[in-house]
Amino acid sequence: MNIRTRIPPSPTGIPHIGNTRTALFNYLFAKHNDGEFILRIEDTDRVRFVPDAEKAILEILNWLEITHGKNIQRQSERIEIYKKYAKELKEKNLSYEDNGAIRFKMPKTGSTKWIDAIGNKNITFENKTQEDFVIIKSDGFPTYNFANVIDDHLMEITHVLRGEEFISSTPKHIQLYKAFGWNIPVFAHLPVILGPDKQKLSKRHGAKSALDYRDDGYLKDALINYMALLGWNPGGDQEIYSVSEMIKIFDLKDINSTSPIFDPVKLDWMNQQYIQSKSNNQLKKLLVDFYPDLSKLPNETTEKLIPLVKSRIKTLKEFKEQTEIFFGTNEKSNLSPTEKRITITLFSKLEKVNDWNNNKIFEILKEVMNQNKIRMNILYKIFTGKERGLPLPETLEILGKEKALSILNQIK
RNA sequence: GGCCCCAUCGUCUAGUGGCCUAGGACGUCAGAUUCUCAUUCUGAAGAUCGAGGGUUCAAAUCCCUCUGGGGUCACCA
Numbered sequence: 001m002n003i004r005t006r007i008p009p010s011p012t013g014i015p016h017i018g019n020t021r022t023a024l025f026n027y028l029f030a031k032h033n034d035g036e037f038i039l040r041i042e043d044t045d046r047v048r049f050v051p052d053a054e055k056a057i058l059e060i061l062n063w064l065e066i067t068h069g070k071n072i073q074r075q076s077e078r079i080e081i082y083k084k085y086a087k088e089l090k091e092k093n094l095s096y097e098d099n100g101a102i103r104f105k106m107p108k109t110g111s112t113k114w115i116d117a118i119g120n121k122n123i124t125f126e127n128k129t130q131e132d133f134v135i136i137k138s139d140g141f142p143t144y145n146f147a148n149v150i151d152d153h154l155m156e157i158t159h160v161l162r163g164e165e166f167i168s169s170t171p172k173h174i175q176l177y178k179a180f181g182w183n184i185p186v187f188a189h190l191p192v193i194l195g196p197d198k199q200k201l202s203k204r205h206g207a208k209s210a211l212d213y214r215d216d217g218y219l220k221d222a223l224i225n226y227m228a229l230l231g232w233n234p235g236g237d238q239e240i241y242s243v244s245e246m247i248k249i250f251d252l253k254d255i256n257s258t259s260p261i262f263d264p265v266k267l268d269w270m271n272q273q274y275i276q277s278k279s280n281n282q283l284k285k286l287l288v289d290f291y292p293d294l295s296k297l298p299n300e301t302t303e304k305l306i307p308l309v310k311s312r313i314k315t316l317k318e319f320k321e322q323t324e325i326f327f328g329t330n331e332k333s334n335l336s337p338t339e340k341r342i343t344i345t346l347f348s349k350l351e352k353v354n355d356w357n358n359n360k361i362f363e364i365l366k367e368v369m370n371q372n373k374i375r376m377n378i379l380y381k382i383f384t385g386k387e388r389g390l391p392l393p394e395t396l397e398i399l400g401k402e403k404a405l406s407i408l409n410q411i412k
Numbered sequence: 413g414g415c416c417c418c419a420u421c422g423u424c425u426a427g428u429g430g431c432c433u434a435g436g437a438c439g440u441c442a443g444a445u446u447c448u449c450a451u452u453c454u455g456a457a458g459a460u461c462g463a464g465g466g467u468u469c470a471a472a473u474c475c476c477u478c479u480g481g482g483g484u485c486a487c488c489a
Contacts, residue, residue: 010489045488101487121417129415129485137487144489167416168484191418191482198481226424229437233425237436256418256425259482263423266438276451311451322449362447369447376448388449 003035004157007068008148010042011053016207017262018163018193020060021227025190026161027066028228028250035158039068040151043076044141060210064220065243073155075147082142085150085180086135094179100138104146104176106130112171117159117188119257125171133172145169149176152185161188161252164259165200188252191231191259201262217290217315218267222274226267230260240273272314280306290316297326304398308390322390325399325407331385335411342372343382347408356401358393365393383407 005026009015030037039061041054061068075082086102089095094105106127113124135146142150152160167189177184193201201207208216213223225241233256234249275283284306288294294302309322324330335343349364365379372378377387383404389395396404 008489012489042489048488099487103487116417119417123416125415131485134487139487141487143487148489163483164417165483166489169489189417194482196423200483229424231424235426237426239424239437258418258425260425261423263438266424269438272451312449365447380448386449390449391447393447 001158002156003030003033003159004038004155005030005035005159005161006038006040006152006155006157008040008042008151009053009057010045010048010144011050011057012045012048013050013053013203014056014209014211015060016201016203016209017213017227018201018207020064020066020210021193021230022161022163022190023061023066024064024224024227025232025250025255027068028246029159029161029252031247032250037066037068038071038073038155038157040073040155041075042144042147043074044137044144044147046139046141056209056211063214064210064224073151075142075151078147078151079141081154082136082147082150083140086142086146089135089179092179095135096132098132098134101134102136103132104135104172104179106132106172106175112174114170114174114184114187116167117161117186117252118190118255120253121257123167123170125168127171130171130175135176145172146176149173153177153180153182157185159186159188161190164189164192188255190255191257193230194259194261196261198261207262213267217313217317217319218271219274219286219316222267222271225274226270230262231256231258239270268314275313275316276310278310280310283310287316287319291320301326301398304394305390308394312390325384325389325395332411333381333385335382338372339378339382340411342368342374342378343408343411345371346379346382347405350401350408351405353401356397358391358397361396362393382411 007019007023007026009019009023027037029035039057041057043049043054086095089104090102095102096105097103108128108130111124111126112130113122115121116123133145134143136142151157170187170189174184195201195205195207197205199205210223214220221242224243225239228241228246229239232250232254234251234254278286280303284302287302287306297305305323305326309319312322313319320327320329346364346368349368350361353360353364365376369375369379376392379392380387380389383392383396
């Protein structure tokens with residue numbers, strides 16, 4: 001059997017991270033089985049349709065390199081197909097008209113059941129609790145419940161991995177498959193990701209999209225790694241996985257039945273792990289892509305800054321916070337009279353330095369600290385406006401004597 | 413409320429009857445390294461495995477009940 005999975009976003013907005021994780025799992029599962037993963041745009045809701053949403057959906061998958069089949073299907077272009085199958089139901093006397101819409105006749109006795117691949121559990125719904133549901137809306141467009149089933153069958157989807165919120169509509173889908181006499185795919189309902197308030201992650205609760213994380217300076221590998229481990233654990237203690245490793249070991253049986261809470265703090269840690277694991281060159285490339293105006297800095301300066309900054313940033317965005325002094329964007333600090341006096345001493349001592357290197361600079365700084373019985377934080381404050389930062393002697397060396405002195409000159 | 417799903421440290425989790433006086437990771441706290449910060453390293457606190465009943469020589473692991481949390485009840489997906 002050729003495995004095929006799909007992600008069917010509806011273009012009503014930018015998908016948040018939970019939906020993207022569902023795409024990831026579909027992708028990992030398909031790739032693990034040498035199968036195919038396809039993208040289908042479910043744009044049958046004309047009221048909530050957002051023109052740019054599809055672009056964002058593609059951009060997310062593209063950035064994360066969750067590659068899908070080239071042929072993107074759009075349901076709005078398949079209306080005739082759904083009408084044809086609606087007609088078939090009508091001929092079988094399994095549907096009826098209701099206020100301009102068409103409803104499917106659900107069986108009212110017996111039960112509908114399936115074995116869900118998550119936790120391998122039996123789920124049963126009594127048919128008497130089920131209602132006849134709309135398959136074609138009065139505007140002629142199919143509903144999700146209808147188009148989704150038709151397309152999953154026509155596109156030969158073998159495994160439906162989707163959010164748990166669809167469990168209660170699954171009986172509808174199964175009865176539709178039965179009405180047509182089609183094979184029923186394997187269902188795997190993924191527990192939904194919860195926010196810190198333990199409510200389902202949603203835009204209302206400030207759930208971000210993958211694009212937001214990208215813009216906040218997260219690396220795609222780190223985001224994927226974190227998303228994958230939310231609810232999936234192949235056993236053991238390993239936390240860092242490359243995508244190809246994940247593909248190799250991915251298995252539905254290792255997905256938990258419990259809803260996990262999204263923890264941004266652990267994501268930060270993971271992102272930091274990935275940043276540290278990059279070579280200086282890789283990190284430089286990431287930073288230049290992230291901050292195009294980094295090219296204003298001399299190449300040599302950037303390259304010297306990378307190793308200093310590497311262990312100190314959790315996101316690419318923090319690079320600028322660490323290097324403000326190089327861009328002249330740092331705050332000017334309010335210095336006390338003593339601190340101003342120290343600034344003057346500092347200036348006159350540094351002015352006399354001939355070979356401007358961090359060892360020499362450090363000697364001078366130590367001298368000043370000892371003489372004035374102060375600690376390093378005061379010197380940081382004088383130069384950068386903050387009491388902490390990248391190693392000061394190295395920073396001053398990279399900055400160059402001229403600029404370092406001019407900073408002191410401005411404030412003394 | 414009906415129906416459905418779930419339940420191990422604050423969080424992510426390991427665990428599928430004896431190796432569990434419950435392991436790892438994040439976070440927290442303490443210490444070491446250090447020119448600040450960060451990294452790195454070491455250590456600590458932190459879960460009577462939601463509760464109560466069973467089954468068993470033996471249960472976090474199996475069964476039942478309860479409680480709690482979540483999802484869903486649209487001509488949205």
